[in-house]
Amino acid sequence: MKEKIPYKIYLDETEIPKYWYNVRADMKTKPAPLLNPGTHQPLTAEDLAPIFCEELIKQELDNDTAYVEIPQEIRDFYKMYRPSPLVRAYCLEEKLGTPAKIYYKFEGNNTSGSHKLNSAIAQAYYAKNQGLKGVTTETGAGQWGTALSMACAYLGLDLKVFMVKVSYEQKPFRREVMRTYGASVTPSPSETTEIGRAILKEHPGTTGSLGCAISEAVEVATKNEGYRYVLGSVLNQVLLHQSIIGLETKTALDKYGVKPDIIIGCAGGGSNLGGLIAPFMGEKLRGENDYRIIAVEPASCPSFTRGTFAYDFCDTGRICPLAKMYTIGSNYIPAPNHAGGLRFHGMSTVLSQLYHDGYMEAVAVPQTKVFEAAEMFARVEGILPAPESSHAIRVAIDEALKCKETGEEKNIVFGLTGTGYFDMVAYEKFNDGVMDDYIPTDEELAESIKTLPQV
Ligand SMILES: *Cc1c(COP(=O)(O)O)cnc(C)c1O
Numbered sequence: 525m526k527e528k529i530p531y532k533i534y535l536d537e538t539e540i541p542k543y544w545y546n547v548r549a550d551m552k553t554k555p556a557p558l559l560n561p562g563t564h565q566p567l568t569a570e571d572l573a574p575i576f577c578e579e580l581i582k583q584e585l586d587n588d589t590a591y592v593e594i595p596q597e598i599r600d601f602y603k604m605y606r607p608s609p610l611v612r613a614y615c616l617e618e619k620l621g622t623p624a625k626i627y628y629k630f631e632g633n634n635t636s637g638s639h640k641l642n643s644a645i646a647q648a649y650y651a652k653n654q655g656l657k658g659v660t661t662e663t664g665a666g667q668w669g670t671a672l673s674m675a676c677a678y679l680g681l682d683l684k685v686f687m688v689k690v691s692y693e694q695k696p697f698r699r700e701v702m703r704t705y706g707a708s709v710t711p712s713p714s715e716t717t718e719i720g721r722a723i724l725k726e727h728p729g730t731t732g733s734l735g736c737a738i739s740e741a742v743e744v745a746t747k748n749e750g751y752r753y754v755l756g757s758v759l760n761q762v763l764l765h766q767s768i769i770g771l772e773t774k775t776a777l778d779k780y781g782v783k784p785d786i787i788i789g790c791a792g793g794g795s796n797l798g799g800l801i802a803p804f805m806g807e808k809l810r811g812e813n814d815y816r817i818i819a820v821e822p823a824s825c826p827s828f829t830r831g832t833f834a835y836d837f838c839d840t841g842r843i844c845p846l847a848k849m850y851t852i853g854s855n856y857i858p859a860p861n862h863a864g865g866l867r868f869h870g871m872s873t874v875l876s877q878l879y880h881d882g883y884m885e886a887v888a889v890p891q892t893k894v895f896e897a898a899e900m901f902a903r904v905e906g907i908l909p910a911p912e913s914s915h916a917i918r919v920a921i922d923e924a925l926k927c928k929e930t931g932e933e934k935n936i937v938f939g940l941t942g943t944g945y946f947d948m949v950a951y952e953k954f955n956d957g958v959m960d961d962y963i964p965t966d967e968e969l970a971e972s973i974k975t976l977p978q979v
Pocket residue numbers: 637638639640667668756757758790791792793794795796797865866910912913941942943
């Protein structure tokens with residue numbers, strides 16, 4: 525199904541898309557395949573079967589099907605909180621005195637507080653359908669774990685979460701939300717897995733990273749009968765599920781005859797950005813329309829802007845597949861900045877390829893500048909944004925201020941991925957003026973890049 529059917533016909537009476545859109549179908553250069561970490565051969569569905577759910581493997585490997593039907597049960601779940609609001613930021617525009625029109629797609633209006641729920645429910649659904657007992661996962665800031673624990677509770681699946689230690693300690697409430705929904709939560713690195721023990725031996729006192737937690741969760745999934753591992757970002761399947769963000773955004777903008785000039789999203793593993801831009805990127809790839817697309821990442825973990833485009837491990841323990849992506853090295857443990865969801869060393873292979881081919885731009889921003897933007901946004905728009913989302917706010921504001929200088933009335937759309945109510949320790953640091961801007965040196969990054977596998 526590669527034909528260019530306008531996505532609109534896929535909407536049902538609630539304006540929720542009936543199909544996800546797979547941008548890979550329209551990419552001339554497809555993202556490079558995942559490789560077996562031992563043999564360096566492309567991974568097959570069989571190789572992946574001990575780790576991932578069957579249907580999700582199909583979605584992961586499918587570079588050709590443009591539209592994938594959303595199962596009715598998932599659409600019924602989506603109906604509880606979708607379509608999510610697309611809001612015109614009138615008060616922010618006025619505060620900035622900009623002629624630009626700013627819109628944001630708000631994904632924080634569900635109980636889990638972020639866009640992660642869009643993929644959590646899909647992944648939990650396919651695990652349940654396969655007859656599994658449960659799933660394992662990692663969580664950084666806790667949004668993914670929270671979303672997945674909600675989805676697993678809804679479907680009656682067991683869930684074991686490995687939570688990056690710094691977040692486990694900084695965000696005890698996040699942890700309790702997950703436990704309330706029935707998940708077990710272990711701080712990572714932990715003594716409960718082989719890989720955790722090895723990492724602790726090598727880096728005693730480490731505050732952990734997503735890469736460490738992934739290694740532990742995969743180990744537990746492969747060693748327990750009836751369990752598989754699920755991941756909240758980076759993977760092709762996650763970008764596919766998140767395309768619902770972009771499809772709804774496009775529908776709403778089309779309804780009001782608004783064509784975005786600039787589309788902005790924060791990028792951790794790339795799922796919200798990949799989802800938000802999907803239908804717009806599709807048009808760009810097919811030569812039907814042009815948009816400026818900007819990925820925003822933290823200056824403390826600059827995969828796109830200072831990384832290398834190469835095969836690398838997705839995890840610190842080096843047991844996961846190799847992915848060709850922009851990476852600062854799987855050994856790199858980023859400084860504990862406050863946007864936990866953006867502390868991943870790599871990036872989605874889809875976005876990496878698109879960035880490499882010049883279809884999008886990237887900017888890195890320091891965290892105090894991000895919190896300045898977050899606070900301004902909260903005061904004028906009322907929503908208290910997640911630190912991750914605030915990266916996109918920062919650049920949306922910067923672009924709107926450029927319009928103020930030039931007098932251009934650009935349409936700026938950004939993804940507001942979630943709320944920041946569990947991030948008050950970070951806001952406290954900012955309010956007290958004790959937040960710092962850690963930026964890695966070239967030497968540190970060069971040291972980490974040396975550890976890339978030779979492929
Ligand atoms: C996880 C998360 C992100 C970053 O993840 P992506 O996969 O890059 O989207 C951004 N914002 C929020 C609120 C998150 O929870």
